[in-house]
Amino acid sequence: MTSNARIVGDRWVSLGVFAAIVAIWQILSIVYTAEAAPGEPMVAGWQVLFTKTFLSMSDYWPGGLGVPSVAEGAPRSYLAAALSLADHSLQTIVRLALGLLAGGTIGLTLGLAVSWSRWTRRLVDLPTQFLRTLPLLAMVPLFQLWFGTNFIGEVLFVAYGVGVIVFAGAVNAVSNVPQIYIDNARALGATRFAIYKTVILPAILPEMRSSVLLSLGAGWGAVLGAEYLGAQSGLGFVIVYAQQFAYLDRMFLVALLFVVYTSISYSAVSRLTARMLEWAPPSQRN
Amino acid sequence: MPANVNSRMIELAHVGRSFRRADGATVNAIDDVSFVIPEGQFVCFVGASGCGKSTLLQMLAGLLEPSQGDVVVGDKAVTGPGPDRGVVFQKDSVFPWMRVIDNVEYGLKCRGAPAAERREIARTYLRHVGLPHVERAWPRELSGGMLKRVAIATVFANGGRVLMLDEPFGALDYVTRRQLQDVLLNLWNADGVGTRRTVIFVTHDVDEALSLADRVMVFRAGVKVDDIPVAVARPRTTDSLLLPEMVEIKRTLLRHLGLDHRVGVDEAAP
Numbered sequence: 001m002t003s004n005a006r007i008v009g010d011r012w013v014s015l016g017v018f019a020a021i022v023a024i025w026q027i028l029s030i031v032y033t034a035e036a037a038p039g040e041p042m043v044a045g046w047q048v049l050f051t052k053t054f055l056s057m058s059d060y061w062p063g064g065l066g067v068p069s070v071a072e073g074a075p076r077s078y079l080a081a082a083l084s085l086a087d088h089s090l091q092t093i094v095r096l097a098l099g100l101l102a103g104g105t106i107g108l109t110l111g112l113a114v115s116w117s118r119w120t121r122r123l124v125d126l127p128t129q130f131l132r133t134l135p136l137l138a139m140v141p142l143f144q145l146w147f148g149t150n151f152i153g154e155v156l157f158v159a160y161g162v163g164v165i166v167f168a169g170a171v172n173a174v175s176n177v178p179q180i181y182i183d184n185a186r187a188l189g190a191t192r193f194a195i196y197k198t199v200i201l202p203a204i205l206p207e208m209r210s211s212v213l214l215s216l217g218a219g220w221g222a223v224l225g226a227e228y229l230g231a232q233s234g235l236g237f238v239i240v241y242a243q244q245f246a247y248l249d250r251m252f253l254v255a256l257l258f259v260v261y262t263s264i265s266y267s268a269v270s271r272l273t274a275r276m277l278e279w280a281p282p283s284q285r286n
Numbered sequence: 287m288p289a290n291v292n293s294r295m296i297e298l299a300h301v302g303r304s305f306r307r308a309d310g311a312t313v314n315a316i317d318d319v320s321f322v323i324p325e326g327q328f329v330c331f332v333g334a335s336g337c338g339k340s341t342l343l344q345m346l347a348g349l350l351e352p353s354q355g356d357v358v359v360g361d362k363a364v365t366g367p368g369p370d371r372g373v374v375f376q377k378d379s380v381f382p383w384m385r386v387i388d389n390v391e392y393g394l395k396c397r398g399a400p401a402a403e404r405r406e407i408a409r410t411y412l413r414h415v416g417l418p419h420v421e422r423a424w425p426r427e428l429s430g431g432m433l434k435r436v437a438i439a440t441v442f443a444n445g446g447r448v449l450m451l452d453e454p455f456g457a458l459d460y461v462t463r464r465q466l467q468d469v470l471l472n473l474w475n476a477d478g479v480g481t482r483r484t485v486i487f488v489t490h491d492v493d494e495a496l497s498l499a500d501r502v503m504v505f506r507a508g509v510k511v512d513d514i515p516v517a518v519a520r521p522r523t524t525d526s527l528l529l530p531e532m533v534e535i536k537r538t539l540l541r542h543l544g545l546d547h548r549v550g551v552d553e554a555a556p
Contacts, residue, residue, distance in 0.1 A: 158476045179455065180377050180378070181378070182376055183349055184375060184379035185396075186349065187347055187348075187367045188372075188393035188396060188440070188444055189368065189369035189444070202383035202384075205383075208440070246327050278424070279382055279383045279384075279426065280383075282424070
């Protein structure tokens with residue numbers, strides 16, 4: 001069998017596993033009929049999830065775009081439900097994206113600062129070592145009290161969770177850059193800034209790739225964590241709100257949506273970084 | 287010697303370098319070394335491994351500071367690395383994240399040379415080292431010998447008047463090594479206008495030193511123990527190494543390396 005045919009064969013296996021999981025869930029929903037509250041099954045079958053549960057998402061539509069909200073007396077509709085999911089997803093994704101950007105930039109800058117000079121090392125090392133030992137989840141209530149439930153606080157929380165991982169990854173990756181490349185750049189006349197730009201940054205990329213993927217997972221976790229605590233929008237808000245009424249099917253639907261988003265973001269980042277690593281041996285690109 | 291040639295291109299005066307070992311003891315890697323090298327000379331540093339020749343080269347390159355003494359290159363005290371001195375390292379130093387041509391023009395780019403000009407220079411030297419066809423290749427696609435050619439093209443393109451090579455061909459097979467010696471000598475000979483560049487070539491291969499050098503300096507335990515001119519005409523062939531004067535120098539070098547006692551071992555064996 002050629003390797004191409006093998007890849008196609010592997011895909012069929014993955015697809016089969018996926019179909020099996022879907023089927024098992026459906027069987028479970030038929031066999032296990034316990035309810036969390038009257039009319040609210042613990043395990044909702046697909047026929048429920050894609051009709052009643054999806055429709056119920058219109059409850060979270062705040063109105064606008066000519067589509068009235070349920071709170072204003074309008075009936076549930078698929079349009080309102082779709083708009084609602086899109087709106088809350090967007091809120092979450094914007095918080096995540098800004099948090100990733102801020103946390104990644106700050107984490108990387110501080111990580112590079114550790115090796116820049118003895119002064120910057122002294123300046124950065126102790127506070128960041130202290131910060132990274134603080135458990136992220138223990139900081140949730142603190143952030144809530146500091147920033148309330150506003151947008152900036154949620155973004156900062158994500159940035160913090162991401163920044164710590166990127167910082168640790170960067171410090172480690174920089175220390176692994178072979179001295180020969182730095183010596184070579186110096187001997188060819190590169191300034192310190194040029195060395196960081198043309199040697200250190202590209203050289204740490206293969207190692208930073210795993211840190212970035214790791215921080216993406218942490219970012220998704222952090223943005224949900226931030227939204228659980230009193231946000232008025234976003235997917236985390238929908239889950240917490242549904243939990244208060246024991247709407248297990250709604251929680252499950254949002255969780256599914258979440259799986260889709262995280263998968264897409266992982267594969268997007270993975271492809272992007274693989275393209276940036278065109279120069280590296282294949283083992284460092286997969 | 288023409289008047290415009292600097293007769294004291296490289297000057298070391300009582301240079302020493304000591305290291306502190308993990309157990310606290312101080313080791314003198316280089317101890318009171320002095321010499322003068324005129325511009326355009328091809329000098330080989332020879333010595334057993336650990337004799338301090340690489341340390342000396344690093345001090346000349348400005349990558350390491352001497353503990354004592356002065357290092358002067360081109361009438362300026364060496365205080366750090368500079369583009370007036372090029373280094374070809376023992377290990378592969380070609381940046382894997384840059385295409386071959388970008389590697390060759392790296393130094394020129396660092397100094398702000400215009401894009402078209404530096405590309406032209408880089409192409410010229412890639413041609414000189416026989417690699418015009420791989421300018422867009424990634425270094426991972428090249429063999430060890432080709433990477434060394436890229437490294438040589440890079441230091442020549444950078445324009446330094448003093449080139450230092452630290453056992454550059456040590457890890458290569460015999461055929462590739464011979465080819466690269468020719469590449470280096472051709473560049474040294476034909477390249478540039480006017481005077482040749484000054485070359486310091488570190489090696490532990492006596493034959494390599496004899497076929498390349500104008501002058502061989504021998505180091506042992508951080509001390510310069512001999513300084514031998516090699517006056518045999520160029521181009522040198524395999525036969526040049528058999529000339530009586532060459533054989534005499536080779537004997538001297540082998541004696542310095544502690545290899546002379548091997549002669550006669552077989553006869554003494556039972």
